[in-house]
Amino acid sequence: AQKVTQAQTEISVVEKEDVTLDCVYETRDTTYYLFWYKQPPSGELVFLIRRNSFDEQNEISGRYSWNFQKSTSSFNFTITASQVVDSAVYFCALSEAETSGSRLTFGEGTQLTVNP
């Protein structure tokens, strides 16, 4: 069965620090997709990135970067030079393309607090 683990329940940093959010997944499928979402205090989830299992290239988008390593079943998310506006709950999610179609399984989330 598929599973996503975000071991860090809460992280607190000071503005301008770099911070990495960990995500470890379990799946039996060879084809799967990984996602990161941001949930600000307003509650609406905001899509950040999608990655498929065949593409292990790391990705950078502004201050955000993602490190996908199939060997360790991890898909970690790093925010460089964090800002107060980055404070939110971040969710990692998995979709097993072969067995569960478009369904997503979410991790429990990591609450990130960036202090001024």
Added chain:
Amino acid sequence: DGGITQSPKYLFRKEGQNVTLSCEQNLNHDAMYWYRQDPGQGLRLIYYSQIVNDFQKGDIAEGYSVSREKKESFPLTVTSAQKNPTAFYLCASSGNRDFGLTYEQYFGPGTRLTVT
């Protein structure tokens, strides 16, 4: 503007009453989903629909019902059989799985339901 709307944002009901949460999208997405989020926890899938007039149970469907009569609309009814209905409910939509590609889900602003 394209997006997903959920109404109302806050909803209060007495125990024993059924209540219907609205979800509408104008993104022309085939698939729609309902999730439940409890404080400090991740999202759990209630129901999903990949095409009009068809829907499947998610992980926690007991006590809930849905309909999908139109592509744009996917209302969720929380029945009196749901033992702990107080929660934050999120609706999402996505392009349907096509040629093995799983699309990201886009979320509405959510409805906070309180049952007393």
